[in-house]
Amino acid sequence: MKDTTTIDVKRLSEATPAWPADSADSSPTEPPDTSQDEYKLDKRSLRARSIGKMAVFTAMSASVCAAQSPPEDSTSTIEMVELCGCHYGSREQEWSNMLKGIDDLSSLSEGWNGYDANVPTDLAARNARHFVEVMQYRSCPPARIAPSAVGGIGITRRRGHRKAYVEFFNDGFINALFADDAIRVMHTKSVCPSPEDFEDLIQDIEEYLYE
Amino acid sequence: MSDIPSGMMTNGRASDPIFDDNENLFRRVKPEHVELQRIELDAIPLPDMSVNREKYGPPEWLLIEHAGWGVVEFRAGDIPPELVQDGVTKYTFRPEHRPTKRNYPHSEVRAYRNGVHIDMKNASMLSPDAHQRWRQKLLWKCKVAIPPGSANSH
Numbered sequence: 001m002k003d004t005t006t007i008d009v010k011r012l013s014e015a016t017p018a019w020p021a022d023s024a025d026s027s028p029t030e031p032p033d034t035s036q037d038e039y040k041l042d043k044r045s046l047r048a049r050s051i052g053k054m055a056v057f058t059a060m061s062a063s064v065c066a067a068q069s070p071p072e073d074s075t076s077t078i079e080m081v082e083l084c085g086c087h088y089g090s091r092e093q094e095w096s097n098m099l100k101g102i103d104d105l106s107s108l109s110e111g112w113n114g115y116d117a118n119v120p121t122d123l124a125a126r127n128a129r130h131f132v133e134v135m136q137y138r139s140c141p142p143a144r145i146a147p148s149a150v151g152g153i154g155i156t157r158r159r160g161h162r163k164a165y166v167e168f169f170n171d172g173f174i175n176a177l178f179a180d181d182a183i184r185v186m187h188t189k190s191v192c193p194s195p196e197d198f199e200d201l202i203q204d205i206e207e208y209l210y211e
Numbered sequence: 212m213s214d215i216p217s218g219m220m221t222n223g224r225a226s227d228p229i230f231d232d233n234e235n236l237f238r239r240v241k242p243e244h245v246e247l248q249r250i251e252l253d254a255i256p257l258p259d260m261s262v263n264r265e266k267y268g269p270p271e272w273l274l275i276e277h278a279g280w281g282v283v284e285f286r287a288g289d290i291p292p293e294l295v296q297d298g299v300t301k302y303t304f305r306p307e308h309r310p311t312k313r314n315y316p317h318s319e320v321r322a323y324r325n326g327v328h329i330d331m332k333n334a335s336m337l338s339p340d341a342h343q344r345w346r347q348k349l350l351w352k353c354k355v356a357i358p359p360g361s362a363n364s365h
Contacts, residue, residue: 113254114239114277115261116331146243149256150334150342156251165252167343175339177252177347184351188340 095136102129105147118151121170127193128153128168134198159209178208221315226308232288235265239273242359245281250353255346258329260320268316270356281359289352296341
């Protein structure tokens with residue numbers, strides 16, 4: 001998969017058909033795969049300009065969600081949207097399954113890993129769930145959600161040889177690990193369970209994975 | 212309960228405190244913890260990580276009664292021996308032979324903070340940051356010894 005660099009802007013309304021935000025179909029079929037020359041993407045800020053209707057597009061390794069808004073000026077760009085560097089947009093059912101999967105982790109048995117791992121607590125599950133909800137809002141799906149052998153839940157996002165691993169410990173602590181397997185360098189970050197910290201963390205993750 | 216090899220039974224044998232740096236230590240993992248050669252961090256626990264030592268048994272013994280699982284390995288000398296947190300708190304790590312009645316090779320990788328053993332009861336002595344950093348360091352040294360679902364994993 002090629003790295004996203006720049007993509008020329010075109011008026012969204014002149015591009016491919018939109019994927020309506022208010023569609024009754026909560027799990028729409030694959031949106032049209034727009035060409036990479038539909039958007040101007042700033043790789044550093046992970047933001048792109050688009051115009052017009054709600055739509056989800058794939059653009060190489062990135063996806064863009066454009067908020068629905070009538071253009072005030074037919075010649076001007078309208079909406080700044082966030083590019084989260086993930087595959088195309090959020091499917092309600094898949095997100096719903098992820099969130100349910102987190103809830104289900106509390107029903108594991110002690111020693112679920114064949115040794116003596118503790119079951120994730122309600123507190124760990126609650127924090128993990130809130131984080132995934134923010135990921136959903138940002139359309140940045142995790143690569144993996146799983147119970148952690150230390151007790152708690154681990155959520156991973158990956159790109160190439162880099163990963164960001166957010167661990168929700170059973171006692172309520174949350175710690176994020178950023179690791180590069182190719183050069184074996186890592187750093188960590190402590191996180192508070194607040195929407196603001198979760199938003200900041202997701203931004204950090206995307207910058208790390210896409211720098 | 213499956214029959215286990217006679218060599219696995221402790222039968223009164225004493226523990227052996229000596230670990231050569233090149234001795235492999237084996238840990239059983241669930242299939243979802245391994246994707247091709249990539250091992251997930253949540254397969255590596257602390258404190259008191261249970262392993263089997265190569266000196267007293269092969270990795271296949273870990274898969275008795277765990278058909279389809281896998282085994283990862285690392286050398287005793289690859290265990291990060293210490294971690295210093297904030298320039299003040301010193302954690303040390305080492306393998307210790309802890310045979311059980313039916314598993315003589317059973318050992319543990321133990322953690323100590325300023326010389327005090329950290330176990331599940333006082334696990335909060337190990338900061339989340341140190342926790343993750345140590346586990347990731349070790350993970351980078353791990354290899355897949357028996358892939359999940361392979362012939363050797365029954």
